[in-house]
Amino acid sequence: MTPFREAAERCTLGSDEERLSFPAVLARLAAVGVERYHADLQRAEKTYYLANGQSEVIPTLAMAEQAAAAFDAASIEAAVRASQSGAIKYKEFCLRILKAGCVAYLVSLAGRRAVYYGRTGETHIELFPN
Template identity: 55%
Template sequence: MTTRTTTVLLECSRASEEERITFPEVVAALAAAGVERYHTDLVRAETTYYFPDGMTERVEFRPYALPPAMDFAAEGVESAVRAIQAGTIRYGGFCERVLRAGCAGWTVSILGRRVVYYGRSGDSHTEWFPGAR
């Protein structure tokens, strides 16, 4: 892992948290840095980035005050995704909404061009990147 790659990961995490960057910009920067997928765990307040050679890098972020709701509501997650895509909410509001919808985390597959959101009981909802299907 190069220092430059670590810097990109830290900057993407900070910029997301500070709402200075959009999801498409994050994906583009991570893809350019060689990331093939990443997993964000809202409960542990960390994101793990995965590289094709098996290397990983973990970045912690500020934890959210509320835990994910017990029941997973895919329609609530989908509604939050549509709202952030439309620009009516930013990243912090998005995270709060998906937590209230029972989302405990997500896996972004840059290679597979999709995000899988999951709840506490293993329920999940898949969102394809725009234009991926």
């Protein structure tokens, strides 16, 4: 197993088991050269990408909740803030953004942002805090 694959698997499992914080995940991924990752909440998988185009797809825990039809950026922002403050953990975060109509999100380590999007392409962008 490559260090890239191992880091992707460990970060996915650590998030799903709520053992790793978002900053810890970012640090581990950056250490092996991950440029970005895509979390598909509907398919229950994350795809991690290196700058050279290499990728790894890792299964995640499936959520019982389906994404709401309507996209609510304010509720997604509220879930992000609750996660950042430690008020909620990863599973609750995912549940809240699903209820806010988010079907997937893209995290760009290089761009220092996360892009959340809904069924019809609506987006909410969160820049990483300094």
